[in-house]
Amino acid sequence: MDRKLVVSSSPHLKTTESVQSVMIDVLVALFPAALAGVIFFGAPALITMVLTTVSAMVAEAIILRQRNIFGDGSAAVAGLLLAMVLPPTVPWWLAVIGGVTAIVIGKQVFGGIGNNIFNPALVARAILMASWATHMTTWVRPVDLATAATPLALGQRAFSFTNLFVGAVPGCIGETSAFALILGAGWLFYKGHITWRIPGGFIGTVFIMGFLFGGYGGAMAMFSAGLFHVLAGGVMLGALFMATDMVTSPVTAKGQLIFGIGCGLLTMLIRIFGAFPEGVMFAILMMNALTPLIDNKTLPRKYGEVAK
Amino acid sequence: MQMSFKTFKGGVHPGDFKSATEKKPVVPAKPPAVAIIPLSQHIGAPCEPLVAVGDEVKMGQKVGDSKGFVSAPVHSSVSGKVIKIEMCNSALGRPVQAVYIENDFQDTWHEDVVPNPNWQQLEIDELKKLIREGGIVGMGGATFPTHVKVSPPPGQVIEYVLVNAAECEPYLTADHRAMLERPEDIIVGLQIVMKVVNAPKGMIGIEDNKPDAVEALKKAAANFPNIEVHALHTKYPQGAEKQLIKVFTNREVPSGGLPSMVGCVVQNPGTCIAIADMVRFGKPLIERNVTITGSGIMEPKNMLVRVGTPLEEVIEQCGGFKSNIRKMVLGGPMMGFSQPGPENQPVTKGTSGILCLTDQEVQLYDIRQCIKCAKCVDVCPVSIMPLFIGSSVEQGMYDKAEAYNAMDCIECGCCTYICPSRRPLVQWIRMSKGDIAARRAAAAAKK
Numbered sequence: 015m016d017r018k019l020v021v022s023s024s025p026h027l028k029t030t031e032s033v034q035s036v037m038i039d040v041l042v043a044l045f046p047a048a049l050a051g052v053i054f055f056g057a058p059a060l061i062t063m064v065l066t067t068v069s070a071m072v073a074e075a076i077i078l079r080q081r082n083i084f085g086d087g088s089a090a091v092a093g094l095l096l097a098m099v100l101p102p103t104v105p106w107w108l109a110v111i112g113g114v115t116a117i118v119i120g121k122q123v124f125g126g127i128g129n130n131i132f133n134p135a136l137v138a139r140a141i142l143m144a145s146w147a148t149h150m151t152t153w154v155r156p157v158d159l160a161t162a163a164t165p166l167a168l169g170q171r172a173f174s175f176t177n178l179f180v181g182a183v184p185g186c187i188g189e190t191s192a193f194a195l196i197l198g199a200g201w202l203f204y205k206g207h208i209t210w211r212i213p214g215g216f217i218g219t220v221f222i223m224g225f226l227f228g229g230y231g232g233a234m235a236m237f238s239a240g241l242f243h244v245l246a247g248g249v250m251l252g253a254l255f256m257a258t259d260m261v262t263s264p265v266t267a268k269g270q271l272i273f274g275i276g277c278g279l280l281t282m283l284i285r286i287f288g289a290f291p292e293g294v295m296f297a298i299l300m301m302n303a304l305t306p307l308i309d310n311k312t313l314p315r316k317y318g319e320v321a322k
Numbered sequence: 323m324q325m326s327f328k329t330f331k332g333g334v335h336p337g338d339f340k341s342a343t344e345k346k347p348v349v350p351a352k353p354p355a356v357a358i359i360p361l362s363q364h365i366g367a368p369c370e371p372l373v374a375v376g377d378e379v380k381m382g383q384k385v386g387d388s389k390g391f392v393s394a395p396v397h398s399s400v401s402g403k404v405i406k407i408e409m410c411n412s413a414l415g416r417p418v419q420a421v422y423i424e425n426d427f428q429d430t431w432h433e434d435v436v437p438n439p440n441w442q443q444l445e446i447d448e449l450k451k452l453i454r455e456g457g458i459v460g461m462g463g464a465t466f467p468t469h470v471k472v473s474p475p476p477g478q479v480i481e482y483v484l485v486n487a488a489e490c491e492p493y494l495t496a497d498h499r500a501m502l503e504r505p506e507d508i509i510v511g512l513q514i515v516m517k518v519v520n521a522p523k524g525m526i527g528i529e530d531n532k533p534d535a536v537e538a539l540k541k542a543a544a545n546f547p548n549i550e551v552h553a554l555h556t557k558y559p560q561g562a563e564k565q566l567i568k569v570f571t572n573r574e575v576p577s578g579g580l581p582s583m584v585g586c587v588v589q590n591p592g593t594c595i596a597i598a599d600m601v602r603f604g605k606p607l608i609e610r611n612v613t614i615t616g617s618g619i620m621e622p623k624n625m626l627v628r629v630g631t632p633l634e635e636v637i638e639q640c641g642g643f644k645s646n647i648r649k650m651v652l653g654g655p656m657m658g659f660s661q662p663g664p665e666n667q668p669v670t671k672g673t674s675g676i677l678c679l680t681d682q683e684v685q686l687y688d689i690r691q692c693i694k695c696a697k698c699v700d701v702c703p704v705s706i707m708p709l710f711i712g713s714s715v716e717q718g719m720y721d722k723a724e725a726y727n728a729m730d731c732i733e734c735g736c737c738t739y740i741c742p743s744r745r746p747l748v749q750w751i752r753m754s755k756g757d758i759a760a761r762r763a764a765a766a767a768k769k
Contacts (some may be wrong), residue, residue, distance in 0.1 A: 019646050019649055019660070020660065021660045023746060024648075024655075024658055024735050024738075025656040025739050025741060026660060026677070026684075028654045028738070029336075032742050033693055033743055035742070036693070071759070097508065127690075127693060128692050128693045182534070209399070211702075260519075260693050260696065261694050262694075263694075263708060267700075270696075279598070309743070312700075313707060314705040316704055317331075317564060317577075317703065317730065318574040318578075318730070320576050
């Protein structure tokens with residue numbers, strides 16, 4: 015009898031989902047925003063995306079000594095996400111350093127996938143920002159790529175809401191088009207990889223803060239100030255793709271909502287009272303640091319819990 | 323149209339895989355040439371043999387019993403001669419003592435097996451005694467002795483008897499067929515249990531992927547105003563005792579407690595039929611419905627199998643294994659036990675299914691790092707933290723596992739099913755339970 019039976023612990027059925035399939039779903043979800051970036055900012059945007067993604071994948075493959083350069087796909091996600099938060103015209107070497115930094119400093123020094131405290135793409139961006147601030151704050155207009163200031167620097171009247179929604183404004187490669195970001199995030203919702211809690215808490219808080227502190231002179235002005243803060247800058251990208259990073263955000267339902275609200279609050283505190291026009295990156299990084307604490311303080315009430 | 327009941331928190335949709343057998347009526351399996359009657363087929367104290375090698379035994383004769391309260395006697399499913407008392411294999415992997423009875427194929431009933439024509443007049447204590455003497459245990463797979471379940475501690479008032487007919491385990495259809503073929507007997511069994519525990523209301527819950535079973539039981543229960551039949555949302559583990567109670571009564575069994583504490587007793591439809599058979603006809607639990615299925619078996623079937631029939635004989639009657647079989651599971655795919663082989667092991671009171679899986683379904687995975695996707699937290703029906711318990715156990719920190727409520731795990735396996743990193747979460751939780759229980763016992767001994 016050559017029959018060989020496997021003996022293992024139940025359950026004997028498994029989902030077909032894997033880390034790799036989740037990462038591929040994230041890449042698919044990023045595609046509309048990446049495409050919008052290329053449409054608005056042309057070849058420089060495409061080159062930057064390719065450089066960060068490939069350098070991140072190569073760095074990961076070398077560190078893990080894996081033949082398959084794609085691996086579980088998480089390096090590609092980190093690399094592409096980094097490109098999304100870079101200005102389109104950064105020099106090629108900056109993109110490469112960024113991709114490598116995301117993997118080495120952002121992820122592998124902590125022990126690799128699942129162990130990092132901070133979002134790797136944002137760690138890399140923070141380091142690039144501190145090191146080459148000029149390159150990191152040189153913005154260009156869509157299409158003609160002439161140097162320009164961002165909506166957040168110029169204020170609310172510089173661009174129409176339509177342009178803000180579609181993404182035809184100066185900004186990072188992947189952050190300008192709210193439309194493309196929502197489209198892509200829809201895929202992640204559909205696949206069950208993200209819930210409404212983090213983006214809802216984040217975007218809702220930004221809107222309310224913008225409504226309360228951003229505009230003066232009537233409900234309409236306050237409403238458009240709230241909307242402006244949601245659509246301008248990196249809030250949509252941050253709320254839908256950065257703050258929802260599985261590894262660095264809370265796992266409890268309540269924790270996710272608190273995390274989202276915290277991101278929104280910090281973003282707006284920096285925007286309104288801080289030295290920088292934009293605060294999404296620092297807000298998410300700070301909330302990343304609080305994630306383990308939030309999780310442990312928001313453990314759900316278990317079934318049949320008896321009051322002590 | 324009755325509205326679907328509200329559902330419970332969490333759970334997964336693994337796909338039901340029931341089409342291979344759900345339309346196939348239950349056929350009687352051939353009686354075994356040698357019946358292997360394990361002396362422990364239940365949770366609780368194992369039985370002592372009541373017969374010796376060489377004894378003649380009859381069908382329905384008690385061949386093992388125990389003085390322990392949490393225990394159930396075992397009976398011969400054939401008439402014939404005891405040829406040996408030796409160890410046989412069990413679903414849990416631990417060998418158990420068993421009485422081997424050579425079948426004379428006369429099916430001579432034992433003289434104790436007598437019908438109770440006046441069964442409706444029997445007193446509660448007489449009914450409880452019959453349930454115990456019939457060796458009746460929970461037939462969903464947990465095999466908890468039924469007479470214990472229907473004897474709640476004094477002071478606890480039982481309001482509801484729930485029949486757990488969800489059959490939420492994929493692949494299995496044995497209960498489904500029982501509901502279609504013997505709905506009246508399920509109602510009789512339910513009424514007996516309601517009488518024993520003095521419950522005013524009985525409720526039957528069936529997943530809405532079995533509309534024909536819902537119909538059949540509604541028809542059978544039509545004349546009983548105190549029995550309700552409800553379609554439940556199809557979601558695993560809809561048939562978990564605690565989840566069923568929550569769905570029907572919106573009550574939660576207190577952590578570490580029993581259903582009777584919230585006024586509920588839960589029974590499986592197969593158990594109801596066994597109770598009805600014992601109380602009316604004096605027939606102890608010596609046969610049960612078994613679903614033999616999966617892509618690794620030649621002819622999937624639902625069979626009425628005598629307890630003690632060697633697994634090999636049952637499999638042979640289904641055309642045998644396919645050549646690419648890789649796993650044989652007793653029970654369903656979510657909570658069943660995989661076996662090294664069918665040899666020297668019988669169908670027992672708890673064998674709801676024999677599931678044969680092939681190369682395509684049995685994949686071995688590398689365990690990867692947790693990416694904290696929180697899917698296990700979202701699907702956990704008891705709201706514990708499988709990912710944190712898993713990583714604590716991985717690092718040997720069992721006290722942390724306890725803090726994340728490992729002891730409340732119902733071991734449904736949803737977390738392991740859903741995990742994209744292929745982490746054996748429920749296995750780790752089971753490991754921690756043993757350690758935590760041992761440490762609690764040691765701490766209690768110190769005091």
